[in-house]
Amino acid sequence: MRIGYPCINRTIGCKANRTFRLKSYSEERLVTTVQDNLDCLKAMLRFNAANSILFLRIASDLIPFASHPINRVDWEKCFSTEFCQIGDLVRNFGMRISMHPDQFVVINSPDTDVFNRSVAELVYHARVLDAMGLDMTAKIQLHVGGVYRDRKQSMERFTQRFFSLPEVVRRRLAIENDDRLYTFRDCLTISSETGVPVVLDVFHHQVNGSGDTVKEVLEMVGSTWGDEHGPPMVDYSLQKPGGRRGSHAASLDVQVFARFLGETRPYDFDIMLEIKDKEESALRAVRLAREDERFFEGRSKG
DNA sequence: CAGTGTCAAGGTGGA
DNA sequence: TCCACCTTGACACTG
Numbered sequence: 001m002r003i004g005y006p007c008i009n010r011t012i013g014c015k016a017n018r019t020f021r022l023k024s025y026s027e028e029r030l031v032t033t034v035q036d037n038l039d040c041l042k043a044m045l046r047f048n049a050a051n052s053i054l055f056l057r058i059a060s061d062l063i064p065f066a067s068h069p070i071n072r073v074d075w076e077k078c079f080s081t082e083f084c085q086i087g088d089l090v091r092n093f094g095m096r097i098s099m100h101p102d103q104f105v106v107i108n109s110p111d112t113d114v115f116n117r118s119v120a121e122l123v124y125h126a127r128v129l130d131a132m133g134l135d136m137t138a139k140i141q142l143h144v145g146g147v148y149r150d151r152k153q154s155m156e157r158f159t160q161r162f163f164s165l166p167e168v169v170r171r172r173l174a175i176e177n178d179d180r181l182y183t184f185r186d187c188l189t190i191s192s193e194t195g196v197p198v199v200l201d202v203f204h205h206q207v208n209g210s211g212d213t214v215k216e217v218l219e220m221v222g223s224t225w226g227d228e229h230g231p232p233m234v235d236y237s238l239q240k241p242g243g244r245r246g247s248h249a250a251s252l253d254v255q256v257f258a259r260f261l262g263e264t265r266p267y268d269f270d271i272m273l274e275i276k277d278k279e280e281s282a283l284r285a286v287r288l289a290r291e292d293e294r295f296f297e298g299r300s301k302g
Numbered sequence: 303c304a305g306t307g308t309c310a311a312g313g314t315g316g317a
Numbered sequence: 318t319c320c321a322c323c324t325t326g327a328c329a330c331t332g
Contacts, residue, residue, distance in 0.1 A: 008326085021328060022310060068310060103323085104311040117311065146313050180314080180323090247324075276325095 001231075001299060002096055002270040003289065004048075004055025005282040012047050014040035017059030025070055034075055037062050038082040042089065049093040052290075053282045055270045057098045060121075062128060067120040076131050087132035096270055097138040098233060099125045107165075108145035108158040115161060119169070126168040137230030139174040141199045144182040144190065155186060159193045174233065179204040184217055188224065197224045201235040202260070203274070207245070214260065218267045230270075236260070237274035248274055252281035254288055261289070268299030 007017055016037045020029060041058065048056060065071045076083070090097055105118040122140065129138045148154050162170065175191065176199040177184040184205055187198040200221045202214060209217075218232070225232045238249040238256065252275050275281040 015327090017326085019309095019328075021308090024329085065310075070310090102311075103313080106312060109312075111312090114312070121311080148313090 001268055001289070002054035003282055003285045004053055004057065004096070004270065004272050005278045006057035006100070006272060006274055007059035007278075009044050009047060009279045010277070011279055012040075012043050014043055016040040016044055017061040019061045019064040022065065022068070022070070025065065027073055030064065030071065030073055030075075031078065034063055034079060035082075038079055038086065041086055042082075045086065045089045045093070045095065047279070048095070049089070051279075051283055052286050053279065054093065054095045055098070055272060056095065057100055057272060058128070060099065060101055060125065063124065066124040067117070076127060080131065083128075083131035084133065087134055090132065090134060090138075096230065097129065097132075097134060098272065099129065099138075099140050101125055101140065101142060103143075105142060106145040107142065107161045108148075108154050110148055110157070119165060122169045122173075123166060126166075126172050129172060130168060136171055136228050138172065139197070139199070139229070139233060140169070140172045141174045141176045141233065143176055143178045144186060147181050151181075151186075155182075155190055158190055162190075162194045162196065174199045174229075176201050176235065177204050177208070179207045181208075183209055184221060185210060188220060191224045197226070197229045197232070199233045199235060201237075203235070203237040203239070203248075206239075214263055215267070218264055218269065222267055222269070232267075232269040234269045234271045235274055236271050248276055250276045252277075252284055254284055257285060258288060258292070266299050 008015060018033055018037055020033060041062070044056065048054065063075050066075070101121055105121050106114055107118055109115055109118070125140045144155065144158055146154060174197045175187045177187050184198060184200055190196065191198050198221045200217060205217060222232045238253060239245070240247040240249045252273060273281050273285060
């Protein structure tokens with residue numbers, strides 16, 4: 001089991017997701033921003049390695065305006081050295097990487113313009129992971145999309161569209177249950193037709209699920225992850241106590257997390273902690289896991 | 303320099 | 318048909 005956090009580290013004093021306004025666009029601004037982001041990403045990976053945090057989500061803003069027509073910079077070529085170095089770090093430390101495109105990437109939209117823009121954005125994500133030379137265990141996780149007043153048809157459209165995606169995207173895609181529209185069962189249905197592995201979001205499942213226990217769900221979801229995909233990915237977060245529905249808790253409740261780990265034995269998976277204080281909570285989770293080695297022993301894929 | 307309106311991109315649901 | 322809301326963070330303008 002690898003433990004991780006998404007996109008931002010508040011300890012190391014730099015950000016790998018810096019961007020700027022479209023109005024301020026210039027090639028120079030882009031190049032310096034990307035350079036800073038990649039430098040910071042290396043710093044994050046070193047910090048993580050030193051702290052046994054072996055799972056990281058890379059922000060989609062790593063290359064600002066990557067799929068926007070305004071961007072004519074050949075960033076792959078320009079930063080090939082940096083990408084290789086980052087890939088080496090990931091491999092040498094036995095780490096895992098994921099990415100999660102923003103909400104406007106919608107494969108099953110009836111609007112073909114939306115679809116085409118989504119493809120461009122997905123290709124960008126795939127090119128980043130390819131440039132780092134990462135294997136297919138590095139995933140791009142995506143929600144199923146909209147319902148458009150016809151769930152069945154919209155799910156079928158997802159599947160159709162999936163098969164028209166470029167191979168570089170298809171092989172890295174994973175789908176995740178969301179908090180309102182598509183449950184993990186919907187994802188399993190799509191998975192059975194596309195072969196796409198299913199990322200389980202534990203919080204979304206609590207809010208928008210069927211009442212199956214986490215362990216039952218993990219067993220079903222785990223079987224969608226073949227050897228080439230690596231261990232299942234799980235997103236973990238908690239409702240902010242007293243906060244609006246869907247808002248994430250400020251920091252990890254270690255007691256609750258320990259119970260979760262206990263409940264999910266013997267399944268092995270990599271877990272992304274979507275908690276406000278980011279690496280803080282990841283550090284506490286790692287500490288907890290160290291104190292109780294049982295959480296790592298005897299786990300297997302679903 | 304602190305406060306805050308707005309940001310490339312979508313979808314849903316209520317008025 | 319229009320608009321607020323979803324969630325999150327940060328840019329960049331305002332005073």
